[in-house]
Amino acid sequence: MAELGSEIYFAGIPELSRMLLAKEVTALDLARAFGRRLETLGPRYNALALPLTERAIRQAKAVDAEIDPWRKRGHLRGPLEGVPYGAKDLLSVAGQITTWGARPFAAQVFDYDATVVHKLESAGAPLVGKLAMVELAGGPGYRYASASLTGPGLNPWDRTRWSGGSSSGSAIAVAAGLVPFAIGSETSGSILTPAAFCGVTALRPTYGLVSRYGAMPLSWTLDKLGPFCRSAEDCGLVLETIAGGDRRDPGSAGKSFYYTPQYARKMSDLRIGFAPADFSEWPDEAARPAFRQALEVMRGLGATMVETRLPDFPYGAIVSAILSVDAASVFEPLILSGKVEELADRKQIAGLKAGLEIPANVYLKAMRVRRLAREAILKLFGDVDVLVTPACFGTAPKIDEPLDHRPDRAKPKDAGLTGLIPAGNLAGMPALALPCGFADNLPVALQLAGAPFTENTLLAVGKEFQSRTDWHKRKPSA
Amino acid sequence: MKPSRMTRRQLAGAILTTAATAAAAQAPSSPPSPPAGELQDARDQNQRTGETLAKVQVPIETEPAFHFAA
Numbered sequence: 001m002a003e004l005g006s007e008i009y010f011a012g013i014p015e016l017s018r019m020l021l022a023k024e025v026t027a028l029d030l031a032r033a034f035g036r037r038l039e040t041l042g043p044r045y046n047a048l049a050l051p052l053t054e055r056a057i058r059q060a061k062a063v064d065a066e067i068d069p070w071r072k073r074g075h076l077r078g079p080l081e082g083v084p085y086g087a088k089d090l091l092s093v094a095g096q097i098t099t100w101g102a103r104p105f106a107a108q109v110f111d112y113d114a115t116v117v118h119k120l121e122s123a124g125a126p127l128v129g130k131l132a133m134v135e136l137a138g139g140p141g142y143r144y145a146s147a148s149l150t151g152p153g154l155n156p157w158d159r160t161r162w163s164g165g166s167s168s169g170s171a172i173a174v175a176a177g178l179v180p181f182a183i184g185s186e187t188s189g190s191i192l193t194p195a196a197f198c199g200v201t202a203l204r205p206t207y208g209l210v211s212r213y214g215a216m217p218l219s220w221t222l223d224k225l226g227p228f229c230r231s232a233e234d235c236g237l238v239l240e241t242i243a244g245g246d247r248r249d250p251g252s253a254g255k256s257f258y259y260t261p262q263y264a265r266k267m268s269d270l271r272i273g274f275a276p277a278d279f280s281e282w283p284d285e286a287a288r289p290a291f292r293q294a295l296e297v298m299r300g301l302g303a304t305m306v307e308t309r310l311p312d313f314p315y316g317a318i319v320s321a322i323l324s325v326d327a328a329s330v331f332e333p334l335i336l337s338g339k340v341e342e343l344a345d346r347k348q349i350a351g352l353k354a355g356l357e358i359p360a361n362v363y364l365k366a367m368r369v370r371r372l373a374r375e376a377i378l379k380l381f382g383d384v385d386v387l388v389t390p391a392c393f394g395t396a397p398k399i400d401e402p403l404d405h406r407p408d409r410a411k412p413k414d415a416g417l418t419g420l421i422p423a424g425n426l427a428g429m430p431a432l433a434l435p436c437g438f439a440d441n442l443p444v445a446l447q448l449a450g451a452p453f454t455e456n457t458l459l460a461v462g463k464e465f466q467s468r469t470d471w472h473k474r475k476p477s478a
Numbered sequence: 479m480k481p482s483r484m485t486r487r488q489l490a491g492a493i494l495t496t497a498a499t500a501a502a503a504q505a506p507s508s509p510p511s512p513p514a515g516e517l518q519d520a521r522d523q524n525q526r527t528g529e530t531l532a533k534v535q536v537p538i539e540t541e542p543a544f545h546f547a548a
Contacts, residue, residue, distance in 0.1 A: 221543065314534065350517045350520040351520045354521045354523075358528070362528040365528075365532065368542050369534045
């Protein structure tokens with residue numbers, strides 16, 4: 001095995017690809033190095049659900065056996081060939097335990113691969129481990145960071161802080177250099193929140209762009225799978241590989257995605273919507289300087305900045321009704337069997353039970369209001385191409401702090417874009433989390449959101465922002 | 479999704495994994511609280527959600543935002 005320097009653990013996908021092409025490393029070197037690092041350091045952050053190093057080594061050997069003819073052509077088969085990754089433990093991998101982060105499913109095994117796992121295997125990316133998550137991806141809500149079979153996700157920047165969830169392990173593993181990229185999922189906030197708290201770049205794709213086949217269902221019209229990476233560019237490369245139509249996913253849009261930075265629109269042609277209150281009034285006091293500075297960088301990109309607001313809808317209530325009913329239906333056998341009591345979080349247990357009692361008229365009203373909200377939100381994109389706002393208004397909470405009781409303070413009158421996470425999920429919009437600074441030595445991040453299927457525009461703005469900042473290159477020492 | 483049967487080796491692995499990860503948990507699990515109180519809180523929350531949604535006027539022709547095609 002070649003001697004690998006520690007900097008390789010924080011290298012981006014193009015750099016790893018270049019090293020593979022130049023024979024500076026082999027796929028086997030990378031699979032062994034990242035697999036062992038994930039096994040050694042993953043438990044330190046409660047990030048590892050299941051190591052798969054031996055499986056990854058077999059995959060890597062198969063890649064190395066076929067790589068030389070490609071090297072002679074001057075390029076590899078694809079950008080992810082030989083690049084290891086980790087997957088949130090809600091994705092099935094044939095013959096391996098898939099716990100969904102929950103004790104009642106601790107011994108669950110499927111006999112098939114999730115579509116994204118299959119696609120990444122076909123692209124030559126070895127899977128080095130399943131990554132920890134909040135139980136049942138958070139279900140209808142949870143109170144404590146400890147709501148997981150693997151314990152609370154510990155933030156690599158400060159292990160007394162939470163990683164965010166529900167894709168805890170995916171964000172931790174990328175932030176701590178345990179994998180070059182990871183796959184997570186979002187129903188309403190489960191990609192953007194942990195990415196923001198852990199200081200990594202992550203993409204929530206348009207609903208239906210990435211097949212959910214083989215992923216734990218939580219809410220059929222809200223669930224999305226997406227990548228956690230070191231940069232916007234890496235997110236584009238991973239999305240190109242995992243996107244695509246799939247008849248086994250009834251929500252599939254039947255569309256592919258091609259990452260085309262060479263055809264990106266000029267920044268000067270773009271209009272970016274923002275609300276000043278999101279940067280000056282809503283954030284925690286300590287985070288305001290970082291967000292203000294990030295907004296100045298955004299202004300400097302050359303796009304036209306436009307003040308805007310989200311249409312007035314009760315986004316939180318709509319998501320809550322839909323998600324609670326869907327989750328209660330998905331897990332009805334768990335609830336009725338009594339095994340729901342084995343979950344770690346009392347609030348989640350109660351929320352699942354109560355979800356069975358929500359009347360049909362409330363659910364249908366939520367779905368009807370959702371249609372109106374979606375139409376109103378999409379109208380916004382007649383005026384702007386991208387919306388920008390803080391991904392979270394503060395830093396990661398302490399791991400033993402109740403998550404539903406953040407410190408009370410007067411809410412600003414101007415709602416700005418504060419409901420963008422539930423609104424964006426309800427409208428099926430893509431969003432990109434971009435690290436944009438620090439507050440109290442913890443990362444904070446921006447959220448860029450766009451109309452459905454405008455991932456290339458979000459990635460272009462993200463790439464331009466990251467060409468002018470180095471927040472995404474910072475490494476934790478915790 | 480149909481779970482498949484596990485081999486004894488897989489089952490042993492699952493038990494070991496569960497035990498190891500449980501031991502790794504560093505924060506206390508959520509404190510026990512009266513289940514009836516938690517359940518009532520959840521029901522109250524759902525009630526408030528329903529009331530919030532009831533205030534939104536929806537044109538009669540608005541169909542729910544899920545798709546069905548024959």
